[in-house]
Amino acid sequence: MFRTHSFVFLALLALLVLTQCTSAPDQQTQEPAETADVTDHDLSLTEEKSAQDWLEEAHNAANDVAQHSALVRAANAFQNEQRWQQAAAVLSQLSSQKITHHSQKYYRLAKARWAAEQQQWPKVEEELEGIPTQFNQREFRSLSLQLLSQAAYQRQDYWKALVWQVDAQRFAAQLNAETIWSVARQITASQLPQQRPNDVALAGWWRLVDFHHQAMTHPGSLTGYLDQWLQSYTDHDAVTLVESWQKPQTEASKGIASESTIAVLLPLSGRYQQQGQAIRDGIIARTGETNDLQVVFIDSEKEDIEAHKAQIQSINPVGIIGPLLKENVAAWATQPLPEVPQVFLNQVDESSVKQSSTNVFFALSPDTEARQAAQRVNQQFTESKSALVIAADTSGGQRMVDAFKSSWSNDKAGEPTVSYFSERGDMKATVENSLGLTDSQQRIRTVKIAAGKIIVEEQERSRRDISAIYLPGNLQQTRLLKPFIDVSVSPFAEPIPVYASSATHELKNRLGDPDLNGIIFSDIPWLVANSGKNILLSQWLELRNGWGLSLARLTAMGYDSVSLIQRLEMMRRMPGLTWSGLSGNLHIDDAVVQRELIWATFSKGEITLAEGSSNAGSRYR
Incomplete structure (x- = not known):
């Protein structure tokens, strides 16, 4: 007051x-x-x-x-x-x-x-x-x-x-x-000028950023790059900073043998055995491509955390991958092994996490898809039209809606419109109400009553203020909603793009789906690159006959976790560094691995990359 x-x-x-x-x-x-x-x-x-x-x-x-x-x-x-x-x-x-x-x-x-x-x-x-x-x-x-x-x-x-x-x-x-x-640590490879600046101070920062991007291909080369930088810029303002980065690397490298070991904690028995095996498949596939890594797998469902720590310390690993289950991640996050880089395969409440510069959380969160859907709609449609989200009235559906709304940035259009359905029988009415057909039908009835015997146009008109529709539900829900949307949009109106999540993409329609023609969905690059016909994926599906794409996503996660361990120190130091993985374009921000997914379209019975999709995962297709 x-x-x-x-x-x-x-x-x-x-x-x-x-x-x-x-x-x-x-x-x-x-x-x-x-x-x-x-x-x-x-x-x-x-x-x-x-x-x-x-x-x-x-x-x-x-x-x-x-x-x-x-x-x-x-x-x-x-x-x-x-x-x-x-x-x-x-x-x-x-x-x-x-x-x-x-x-x-x-x-x-x-x-x-x-x-x-x-x-x-x-x-x-x-x-x-x-x-x-x-x-x-x-x-x-x-x-x-x-x-x-x-x-x-x-x-x-x-x-x-x-x-x-x-x-x-x-x-x-x-x-x-x-x-x-x-500021410099946020610069991506695409933003960095190709030519070194003439200004000496700025040139030093340019070179420092450039060396980090170069080292992403061969992470072991970073130490040499930083030594080269220190020799070239002896009087630069960043000398003390770079020297502080070099000391931990030098000390850590003394005890590492030519063949480095990674310890992996996964549920290899019990209720989540399949999930653990899927991630293990990815880790084996990735380490099989390298000559300097070996892996020791530990069943997180056997013995306790203290026994696991003792076993890991006896191995003297260069990094730890896992655990996967949230309760195990929470226990490890509060008491991690000091100075050992660790990629947790789930995410927990930040308040319970002990801050460490060597640990990150890597999770396949559905919320990521909803946030990126909002961002894509904002980029594709800048006019003052809002989006419509149609979701199941469940905790999962509400969480996806909240994530979508949190990333919506079209201030001209206001908040997205949200409609929930409770069961299958509600879907038709929910779509018609959301697209304004119910109100249009009521107006037609009112006019016909007033007009008497005069012939009145009876074609309902759907709303014109919607730029896109987002369906965060599963394949069954999307299949039921899509026809209602198609018939509810006025024939003389512009078609409304329909977006969906990876839950729409399953094993049964991984090579296409005529019933979903036109739907644009997000997914990891491994499952949609080359219309899902890449060699590594085909081999894995033959090996794990009967497993679904949800497990395939975990395999991609395991594959990428090895690459993250190898680059963890510099990626934590510099969020502008991006790794093109099977599970997306990956970068680390505030100890969390952020995934940029790829967009694809069900088109004429096949899957094609949507316009403007990134080249995530291009290294290993």
Whole structure:
């Protein structure tokens, strides 16, 4: 309440000051170019004058030009004091035409800072265009460049963000290599310029990022790359940072034999034996392609965690894969083996996890598919149309809906429309209600009653404000919903694209499905690359006759987990690194393996890659 009253009071005060100055009978408004700025001096972010002092100076100003100069400084002072609403109140009363050339840069910086506070990043870049070089004070120069870096970072232009950040650090009171690396580590291979920059400082960061991307093909080469970097950039700001990365690698490498061992914890007996065997198949397939790895499998369902730890320590492995079951993952996550990289094959509540720089969580979460479906619809359809989600009224269906909504970013269209069905008999009515046919039929009946014997057009009209429909249910549910959707869309309306999850893709329709023609679904690359006819998949399906695609996805997960163990240290250090795996394009963010899936279409009785699908998994098809 106090803050609200304070904001209103200051806004009124600013308005009162302007009114008093501009309404004086003998006062002539002068153009800024012809008037000396009474406060025409450089500001400081740490100066002694408070915002209230500047408001008082504005109140006593001789003319409205001097008054505006004081109010610009008041706005900046409010922002320095973290009083953002008060600063906004002052800025809202200013007129750009009455601000001198000298004060314009402070005015635009203040507006940019307010835009950043409101997370309006395009506005930040607009306000600061050409402004940083106008500042003589190091702190203002650094602040404006930091804001530009933050704006580029938020729109995921990480290279541009790095360029601004390196420039900002030149004017900072104290250089911070960690801050620069926090930006550089996000740069993907596609964003990195092919040519090394001419600027020496920026070139050092460019080379550091480039070496990490090169080392993804042969992870053992990273140590040599970093040694080469240290020799080439002896005076670079990142030397201490790179040296800190090298020490653990050097010490760890002393006890590793030429043939490294990976310990694998899986349920190889009991209720989840098939799932454990599927993952084991993938691990064996991947390690069989290498000459320097051997694997020791441990049944997580036999003995306890302490016995498993003792066995693993006797092996002295370079990494651990597993366990798979959530309760086992939770137990290990709270007390992992120190300094041993571990890829957990499930995800647990973050509050119960002991933070470690060597552990990651790798899970085939259905939520990932729903989030990526929302992102794809946003990218494909930028107009102000919303999406429709039709899901089963179950905990799983509601979770998928929540995940879809959490990644929806089309502000023009508002929240997606959600419709739930409880049973098979509800589906037709749910689709008709969702697409507006029920309302259209009611309008037709009303008009026919009013028209009497006059012939009235009886063709129902479906909604035109839906860009796409998402069906997160299983194959049976999608098969039942698809015909209702087809007949519910008006024949003279544009077809509405229908998206589905990998649950729609099963063994029985892995090579195509005429009944689902037109449906676009997400899945792991291994199951849809080359229309699902790749050699490794065919061999596995012959070996595991009768197993379904849900187990095949676990096999791909096991295959990729070996590649992750080999690259875990650098992928944790640099989220911009991506590995093209059988289960998707993989990168690590906040200790969680993020999967970019591939999109495919049921088309004329076969499966084809959807337009714009990535080349995930291209290395091992």
